[in-house]
Amino acid sequence: MFLRLIADNFTRRPRRKFLTAAALSLGMAVATAALSVSLDVGDRLSEEFRSLGANLVITPEADSLPLEIGGVDFRPANSGAYLPESDLPKIKSVFWHNNITAFAPILETSVTIKETPPPNYDIAALASGKIISNSAMLASIKVQLVGTWVGHSVPLADGSTFETGIGRTNPWWHVQGRWFVESANECVVGTHLAKRLGLKVGDKLTVIEEKERTDVSDTHELGVVGILETGGSEDEAAIVPLSLAQALAKKPGQYRKLYVSALTKPEDEFARRDPRTMKPDELERWSCSPYVSSIAYSIKQVLPGSDVRVIRRVADGEGKILTRVRTLLWLVTFASLLAAALAVGASSAASVIERRTEIGLMKALGAGSGTVGWLLAAEQLLLAFVGGCIGYALGLLLARFLGSKIFGVPPEPSLLVLGVILVLAAGVTLLGSALPLRRAARFDPAPILRGE
């Protein structure tokens, strides 16, 4: 009888039920879309933040202080310490290896280049004396070489390889032409340097390698395959494969600086504490959260003799903005949940109020307040379930659309959201109808049936 009453109610007045269900599913669609987007946005944004470049820098612990002004190191050539390149694959073996998106070692060295007159010798410029002064400079020109990885495959312990390079750690470096191939004798020249030397893509840059005996020297002829624009001091340098820079600096298998780009969780109060002062359980919790400081800590464990520092400008800004945007989206989600809840509640309240006559009749026929309440509540719950499911499906479509519109990647549908939505739909409809239901339970059937 109970079930028949409910079924009847749905089939007899489909339009009325349809409206309540529509309000419910729309509300739940808002909630689903907002929830899915805000659950997803943290990960997506921290990927976007990698366009800021590396957030960790690793230097040798024993290194002397770099005397670097505007990109030129004024240290004597042989001072300072280096780190072994062979340790690098270990970085991908730390606990947070999945969060490390890229890394690139740097070895800088200063070399003399051999003057090569540009093939398209500009007669007019020559006449004006401009080139002459330029070639005078060229004769003894010292150029900063930056050795690094580009598209380098790092063999990992599990047999797979990890591809990384400077283009990934420093995505704001734009190359006109292409990057060099590591095995070839090629290089990429900074835009200012290229202008100064009159170099174009396709030209050659001849680098002199100094030997122990000063009278013997070896030259390396490098094909210029790209012009690099960074907006930084690298515009004045030439970028070469790391192995070549190592040979020229006579530091085989070594590097001086390592940039690491890692996906991190925004730092909070807990993250800023010193791991040495933590209790064991706190240390465990700390090292199990991908804070930038705990990633730095775990990298330091695998690279002996290294000094891992957080590039605060990048990490700090990232943390702050991520926290802000996340809270903001949660607020929007919460606001939309609230609005949806109120509208749905209003709708179900109206549907109960309108059924006063029915309730009066049932009570007149001998139904107790409890039975009437149960009947209506069961009806509302059924409605909530149907509306919630439809809303979830609608909301998922919407979230997919939003996600691919903004980030190009739709958010993963999550069953957690479905659970939250169903519970929410049930709660909202019950709350909305609770007040009128309580009043309905106290109705005196007689005046209602009389139409008063």
Next chain:
Amino acid sequence: MMTDRRSNNRSMFWRVLRRSVFANRGRLFVILLALGAGAAVTAALLNLQVDAKRRITTEFRSFGPNVLITPRGSGVASTATSVMKESALSKLQSEAENPDCVAIPFLYAVAKVASGNSTPAVDAVIAGTHLDLLENREPAWKLEPEHPSDYSQDECLVGLKLANQLRVRAESSLRLKSGQRTESCRLAAVLASGGPEDDQAFVPLAVAQRLADASDRVSVVKVFVGGTPQKINETVNALQQKLPDVEVRPIRQFTEAEARLYSRISGILTATVAVVLILTALCVMAAMTNVAMERRNDVGLMKAIGGSVRRVLRLFLAEAALLGLAGGVIGAAIGIVISMGLGKAVFGVAAQPRLIVYPISVALTVIVAILAAYPLRRLVHIRPASVFRGEE
């Protein structure tokens, strides 16, 4: 006679309206709740959205300077030696009054730094600058102790690595030596940035100028430009026009990322807010329609006593508009207050109420209410008799 009837009609219209609005307090409350909630969310989100975009750009401050002014044609090789005249940059100083664009000059030099204790002196890069301005503009730097002083005397900041090498802490005194010239200063704080600043010592500009024997010279000016990426570009162009003798270039690492992040974040905000607003409107509309449908008996009765279809419809639409107005006025006001609170919760600064948001949200609510009552037009086709008989 005609005017009399019309005024009679009008007063009757209002009376019916008043009665139908206030007849059922429970129903009135439900409707106002739904409309008010919609209006509040609309107003709060609209207000917050405008404010949030602005606030996000101020968060970009943590990235530090985003524009560099260097001597023209200076390459890396020459930056250390080539300098600009400080006085030539005087035009820049007027720009500094604008809080969204602060320029801080730097003079770099290499000097021997010695502490009072027995640790040997080390060569380090000395950066002369306005420390008080700098501390304010580099929120990402970690100082130990925080906010050490007002930098009124000869005080300096020392990078973490340099401080470790010298084995000094705050309050020690340092001696700087370059050639024959020596200067001394008190170490106000140790700074950690993770960048090249960790290896440097920061001293007042005048001290560095005396040390390098380069009075009135600076090697680079770092400019902190706030605002949207578009505004940063405009500022760079304006600065370059103002100062033709020097080179003005944006620090690509940050300007590019800022532009990217800004477009993403404002995209998320606009999209979510738009979707939430549309669905909230639909949701309120569905709820309102449900409420309005219950008026079929009234429609039947009015038609039975000779009400024309148009007048009946007008009555209901007027009622809906009135309710929408009431719900909107109350809800939007609540929403703006809420958004101020939310702004404080997210950004630490209360969101500025924007007056334009208020009429927009009220208007939206009224429109939603009228649209929600619109399905009533189907009720004008119902036959009064069947309503009275209680048929569906």
